[in-house]
Amino acid sequence: MTDARQPYRAARLVELASWIRSSDEDERWRLVAEFLEEFRHEEPVTRLALLREEPPPIGDPNWDAFLAGLAEHLAAKDGRAGPPWSEGHVLPRFWFPFNTPAARVDAFVHAPAAFRRRGVFVAASELDVA
Template sequence: MGYAPLTLQEVARRIREALTDPEGGEADAWRPIREFLDDFRAAAPEVRQAMIEARPEPTGDPRFEAYLAALAEHLAVHHGLRVPRWVEEPGRFLDRWWFPTRFRSLHAMALVESPAAFRRRGIFVDHTELERC
């Protein structure tokens, strides 16, 4: 059996495992996202839709629920794919803004640079967040 690229469903499962692992945590939850971005970039165009299409199960953290939806929407829009329906679910939006960086000095830049799919969910990232794709 050959290599299969990560899907957002698998990413969500790995995030959930990292967040519930007493030795893991939020820092480890970012690893599958980075791996997914690498896989997405390397995937053939006809494979990319399948990587974002299936609804990810809950991760246990509303911030990551919104982040995965933003990521799927952003990638779909920028790569000419269908935006999956699950990205519009109410649980895929945050009530409070989230800056997934520990550096407050980057917040102003993130407010300006964050892609629309992230901003509309209350997530603010700088331009380097998605450079891997």
């Protein structure tokens, strides 16, 4: 009998996008947290490869801009530029994923530049898993 198990590999951003597309809002944030946790344990060259491929549209421009910001933010943490596909994903109106008065203030003050320039206001503390 052969062992058909596949060796572990971290999820790519394009896979995260696919999972987000078919999930509800609460599940989406759990998936993001899991992606960030896996990403954190990879070597820098592997992390860059996980971000390289452009995800197809989610069907929600807010999430498309979030994923572009996430790719740029994570690449910048390794001293690299974001993948070319991440350029141009800018929202016409600000989006505060965690939309309580306190969360809005925190996000407005502490959103990383990669998100802020796209109109996505998520506090850096929300991304601290990575």
